[in-house]
Amino acid sequence: QSALTQPPSASGSPGQSVTISCTGTSSDVGGYNYVAWYQQHPGKAPKLMIYEVSKRPSGVPDRFSGSKSGNTASLTVSGLQAEDEADYYCSSYAGSNNFYVFGTGTKVTVL
């Protein structure tokens, strides 16, 4: 099972928006509405930011939003803040043989 494809980096100034893509196949992203996004600060554990494509867990700011079209999911961070600077990983359910497949990761820099 191959990793989902994400751009290595993305950036934006404070207050701007940044969108990260996550491209898979019809066997994972395109086949299920079980895409999640995680934020990971250096040396820290990942944190769930989005689940089921576009739902936010309690406590996650509404500046974070998710969507999906075909085999590509996206995470948008609006109103960028300094604390949003982190690595972001997507994941998708990939069926009963592979379960979870993660993306390659995107480093978001707040300029």
Next chain:
Amino acid sequence: EVQLVESGGGFVQPGGSLRISCAASGFTFSTYWMSWVRQAPGKGLEWVANIQHDGSEKNYVDSVKGRFTISRDNTKNSLYLQMNSLRAEDTAVYYCAREAANWAISRWGQGTQVTVSS
């Protein structure tokens, strides 16, 4: 407060074995699927294995099948990963993770470092 605390990581030679553990608290451990996820140095996340709440179903990524065994003890609120025939490419931080019902990982431990080197 939900807590997942890993232990047992360390340095091991190729071909060796190691068992890592995860102590869970703050939630009803016996009602959740649990996973191990690893992250090699400077690399992304990789799901390793998961186990059903009662231990009756276990699943593994292809690269560890036949070498790693996931298990749990619900009486001790603990999750384990027995790792045999370790290879250099198994070097990573191993995270204990609580799954949600919607194929997302809702809680993560802080991780334990496993280094395989001669």
